[in-house]
Amino acid sequence: MLNIKNLHVKLEDEDKQILKGVDLTVPAGEVHAIMGPNGSGKSTLSYVLSGRDGYEVTEGEASLYDHDLLDMEPEERAAAGLFLAFQYPVEIPGVGNLTFLRTAVNAQRKARGEEELSSGEFLKVVREKAKALQIDAEMLKRPVNVGFSGGEKKRNEILQMAMLEPKMCILDETDSGLDVDAMRLVAEGVNALRSPERSFLVITHYQRLLNHIKPDVVHIMSNGRIIKTGGPELALEVEKNGYGDLLAEVG
Amino acid sequence: MADTAILAAQTPAAKARPAGTALEARLAELDLPKGGFTAAARTDAAARLNAMGLPGKRDEYWRYTDPAAFNDPVAQPLAFTSRQSTLFDDIEQLKLVFVDGRFDAAASDALEGEGLEVSTLAAADASGDHWASDLYGKLETAGQNPVKRPFAVLNTLAANDGVLIRVTGKVSRPVHILYRREAEDADVIIRHVIRLEEGSELTLLETGGIAARSNVAIEVEVNKEARFHHIASKRADDAKIGIAHIFARVGEGALFKSFTLSVNGSMMRNEGVIEILGDDAVAHIAAAVLGDGTEGRFHHDDTVFITHAAERCESRQVFKKVLKNGADGIFQGKILVKPGAQKTDGYQISQGLLLDEGSQFLAKPELEIYADDVKCSHGSTTGALDETAMFYLRSRGVPKEQAVVLLVLSFLADALEEIEDDRLRGDILTRLDEWLTSRASA
Numbered sequence: 001m002l003n004i005k006n007l008h009v010k011l012e013d014e015d016k017q018i019l020k021g022v023d024l025t026v027p028a029g030e031v032h033a034i035m036g037p038n039g040s041g042k043s044t045l046s047y048v049l050s051g052r053d054g055y056e057v058t059e060g061e062a063s064l065y066d067h068d069l070l071d072m073e074p075e076e077r078a079a080a081g082l083f084l085a086f087q088y089p090v091e092i093p094g095v096g097n098l099t100f101l102r103t104a105v106n107a108q109r110k111a112r113g114e115e116e117l118s119s120g121e122f123l124k125v126v127r128e129k130a131k132a133l134q135i136d137a138e139m140l141k142r143p144v145n146v147g148f149s150g151g152e153k154k155r156n157e158i159l160q161m162a163m164l165e166p167k168m169c170i171l172d173e174t175d176s177g178l179d180v181d182a183m184r185l186v187a188e189g190v191n192a193l194r195s196p197e198r199s200f201l202v203i204t205h206y207q208r209l210l211n212h213i214k215p216d217v218v219h220i221m222s223n224g225r226i227i228k229t230g231g232p233e234l235a236l237e238v239e240k241n242g243y244g245d246l247l248a249e250v251g
Numbered sequence: 252m253a254d255t256a257i258l259a260a261q262t263p264a265a266k267a268r269p270a271g272t273a274l275e276a277r278l279a280e281l282d283l284p285k286g287g288f289t290a291a292a293r294t295d296a297a298a299r300l301n302a303m304g305l306p307g308k309r310d311e312y313w314r315y316t317d318p319a320a321f322n323d324p325v326a327q328p329l330a331f332t333s334r335q336s337t338l339f340d341d342i343e344q345l346k347l348v349f350v351d352g353r354f355d356a357a358a359s360d361a362l363e364g365e366g367l368e369v370s371t372l373a374a375a376d377a378s379g380d381h382w383a384s385d386l387y388g389k390l391e392t393a394g395q396n397p398v399k400r401p402f403a404v405l406n407t408l409a410a411n412d413g414v415l416i417r418v419t420g421k422v423s424r425p426v427h428i429l430y431r432r433e434a435e436d437a438d439v440i441i442r443h444v445i446r447l448e449e450g451s452e453l454t455l456l457e458t459g460g461i462a463a464r465s466n467v468a469i470e471v472e473v474n475k476e477a478r479f480h481h482i483a484s485k486r487a488d489d490a491k492i493g494i495a496h497i498f499a500r501v502g503e504g505a506l507f508k509s510f511t512l513s514v515n516g517s518m519m520r521n522e523g524v525i526e527i528l529g530d531d532a533v534a535h536i537a538a539a540v541l542g543d544g545t546e547g548r549f550h551h552d553d554t555v556f557i558t559h560a561a562e563r564c565e566s567r568q569v570f571k572k573v574l575k576n577g578a579d580g581i582f583q584g585k586i587l588v589k590p591g592a593q594k595t596d597g598y599q600i601s602q603g604l605l606l607d608e609g610s611q612f613l614a615k616p617e618l619e620i621y622a623d624d625v626k627c628s629h630g631s632t633t634g635a636l637d638e639t640a641m642f643y644l645r646s647r648g649v650p651k652e653q654a655v656v657l658l659v660l661s662f663l664a665d666a667l668e669e670i671e672d673d674r675l676r677g678d679i680l681t682r683l684d685e686w687l688t689s690r691a692s693a
Contacts (some may be wrong), residue, residue: 052642078648090643094664095657102649103657108648143664160647 002049002168003147004027007060009041009048016045020224026168026217029051029196033210034203036221037233043087045221046172049076049191050051058068065166079111081167085157086173092144101126106161125136129162133189140242151182158189169193170201175209187212200208207239219247273322274305280324281409281440288381289372289407292388296408299392303401306591310396314551315581315613320492321402326438326464329491332642335431336459338484339678344427344456345369351432351438352462353412358431366420366451372413372442383415383444390470391500394524398556403496403522406468410442421452425675430459437462443469447477447505454672457483461493467633468496473505475529481509482675484682485516494520497536503529503561507535510539510669512679513551514686520552527592537569537669539683542578543690544610549578553601554586559592559625568599568637571666573659575606585617588625597627604662605635606655656687 002025009019018041026032034042048055049062053072062069068162092100106116117125123227130140135153146152155175161169171190175183190213192198210218210232218227218234222243227250228234238246286293306318320327329355348358354371361367368382382564388407394400411670416426428443439462447453451474461467473479481497493516501507509679511521522538534557542549557566570581582601614631636658644654670676 050646052646053638073651074642074645075648075654084646086643086646090637091639092640092657092661094317094661094667100644102655103646103653104647104649107653111648111650116562124571143661164648237491 001028002062002064002201004049004058007042007045007048008058008063010058011057012054012056013211017058018055018224019048022221022224023225024189024219024226026199026201028167028199030216031194031200031202031213032217032219033200033203033215033235034219034221034226035207035238038205040221041224042221044170046084046170046203048075048200049170050074050082060187075107078113078164078166079108083164083166083169083171085154085161085171087176089145089153091146091155093146095144097142097144098126098140101160101163104160108164122142122207125162126159128160132192134185137157150177151179151185154178154182154186155189158186162189166207167197167198168201170203172203173205174202175204175206183209184212207235210235211251222247261548270415276324277305277322277405280413280438283409284376284411286523287376287379289376289387290379293408295392296388296404299316299395300401300404300408303399303404304346306382306399306401309687310399312583315583315615316520316550320464321466321494321520326436326462328436329463330435335483336486338458339425339427339456339675342425342674342678344425346427346429347414348431349430349441349461350463351437352441353411354414355431361433364422364424364426364436366422367419367426368417368419369426370415370466372415372417372444373411375415377625380598381415382417382446382627384444384470386444386470387442388650390500391462391468391474391496393500393526394496394498394556398429400496400522400524402466402494403468403498403570406440406442406466406496409440410468411420411440412440413519413560414447416443416455418447418451418455421450422454425454425456427456427458432460432462435463438464439546440466441468443467444467445479447471447479449475450477452478454480454675456675457481458486460486463491465493465495467493468498470498471507472500472502474502476504476505477502479508480671482670483509483511484677484679485511485513485519485603491516491519494522496522496524499523499525499534500507501525501527501529501532504531505529506532507534508669510666512683513538513540513542514683515543515546515549516551517548518550520554523553523555523564525556525638526560526562527566528556528560530563532561532567534564534565535546535567535569535669537567537666538571539663539666540570540572540580540685541571541683542574542580544575544577549574550581551579552581552583552584554581557587557597559586559588559595559597561592563594564592565596567627567669569602569662569666569669571602572602572612573662574610574612577609579610582612582614582631583616583617584629586627586629587688588618588620588622588627590621592622593624595622595625595627595647596600597625599629600665601631602662603633604659605633628686653688659687660684
């Protein structure tokens with residue numbers, strides 16, 4: 001499970017505090033959603049947890065099971081079971097999607113002291129998982145995310161998630177740029193990965209994604225803190241009334 | 252006096268003696284062949300070189316590369332750390348081996364093949380008559396205008412050996428020129444002359460360590476609807492100091508493609524001089540360069556001049572250099588579109604990827620256009636590794652060193668794409684990947 005205590009984060013190059021004491025626990029097998037207005041610190045939280053440069057933790061801690069996340073390199077966090085689905089997946093020209101996937105899968109296996117997958121084993125697994133996400137052989141061969149539509153990019157993120165089998169998945173605005181059908185497909189992919197051993201943290205502006213990926217717990221984030229936590233009904237309330245009432249209530 | 256002092260400080264190579272005697276000193280160390288069929292071309296080259304002199308840093312096209320290492324009368328010896336090149340070993344080929352710049356018949360395949368007429372320069376030059384006399388020194392001479400290329404003239408004057416290939420059919424088996432070194436102080440001058448007759452096809456491969464110092468020139472005439480592919484790989488300590496020229500003349504509907512991979516070295520200059528003379532022709536020239544200054548100096552210069560003198564032709568220059576530890580990458584690329592060369596499609600891209608702050612990439616793109624219905628574009632960028640892409644790869648569990656390798660390969664991809672043959676490109680990629688991975692932590 002993911003455990004965040006009193007996390008304070010500022011930008012490395014600027015004197016700007018983004019997270020001002022985040023407390024959050026996501027137990028194994030649960031799906032938690034974080035909603036909040038623009039600039040509340042949702043994406044920063046996902047970047048800090050996965051180890052992106054440019055942020056400085058000034059106080060607090062974050063752990064995934066018995067790993068102290070904040071002390072680890074991004075690749076170590078990944079091998080420990082953390083996965084971030086990007087809001088804007090990165091295009092990498094000249095590197096085939098399959099090469100990339102296999103490099104990532106085997107790097108993680110190696111880091112965990114497991115045997116690397118042979119080419120044949122890997123292909124068998126990837127084809128199976130790609131099929132469920134309607135990713136065809138052509139898309140697997142193409143350079144990573146190059147020329148992919150918005151929907152294809154997000155499906156590719158979910159394919160990576162499926163191949164890497166993380167314990168903790170963070171989805172950063174996975175619904176952005178998706179039409180209704182693409183969103184359903186992505187949500188189905190995510191739901192297929194739900195298991196008692198795997199947790200999800202779904203970051204989103206809108207309630208609509210949560211119609212497809214049903215959360216156990218919803219958190220509202222504002223100004224660098226989680227200001228309210230509730231059940232799925234909290235998301236519906238936001239959808240109906242906006243964030244204004246909630247922010248006023250907390251004051 | 253003050254001016255002289257500044258000049259001397261800027262050009263240490265030139266200060267010892269005036270240009271005339273520098274050339275004399277350079278020529279004095281050479282074993283100049285008299286030549287048979289090349290005799291007239293060599294005499295002409297001697298006169299042209301005397302008039303031209305050796306270049307200095309004040310010459311427009313030598314501003315970013317100090318010619319001193321090429322001007323020195325004697326080459327600095329180069330110790331061996333190298334093994335034989337195994338690149339393209341598994342591909343069926345006609346192998347021609349050169350040891351210290353001289354053809355080694357025993358190590359080579361027989362000089363024959365369907366659609367091919369092959370001889371060596373040293374052997375053929377014993378006689379006064381050869382088909383290559385139409386080309387030897389001719390393309391080089393044509394390539395001297397408007398930019399002087401003294402080391403190519405020197406090559407015409409002093410080349411001791413090389414191959415002469417006349418292609419009359421579609422040759423599927425590549426001709427592989429494999430260089431090997433034996434003497435640590437070898438200083439070699441090699442000339443290859445190639446003629447592709449109408450509708451013929453040839454792939455020429457060049458690999459291996461040439462010498463401590465090398466001067467290689469290729470003259471290639473690609474006649475109507477012929478197709479010529481050239482892939483050269485210059486590895487690690489293969490050519491510490493080397494200058495290479497490729498002079499091409501491309502005819503109607505013909506195709507010329509040249510790709511060079513350079514991995515280290517210390518002072519390299521590759522010049523491509525391509526003249527498109529027939530309508531509807533295609534000429535591409537590309538390079539992927541990896542330079543690491545840790546083992547001493549790394550300086551790599553690509554200087555290209557493409558002339559469009561016909562209609563509806565396409566030219567493409569793709570140059571990518573990955574530089575670290577104080578490495579210098581240079582690109583000077585020009586597209587000249589002559590009057591009447593309408594519907595020209597000219598493209599040029601040069602990019603430097605700097606893996607640290609001590610390295611530099613200098614680019615000088617030039618377009619000169621005298622026709623009004625053409626499409627010419629050029630671009631040049633210099634930058635570091637993309638941090639977002641690095642984070643993306645690492646967030647998937649790819650360790651930092653391996654992520655750098657992937658992003659370097661990604662950066663070079665456009666240049667590698669210029670190799671049409673999948674197997675040849677695959678071999679180059681595998682070799683690159685191995686090299687990068689083995690040095691990922693350096």
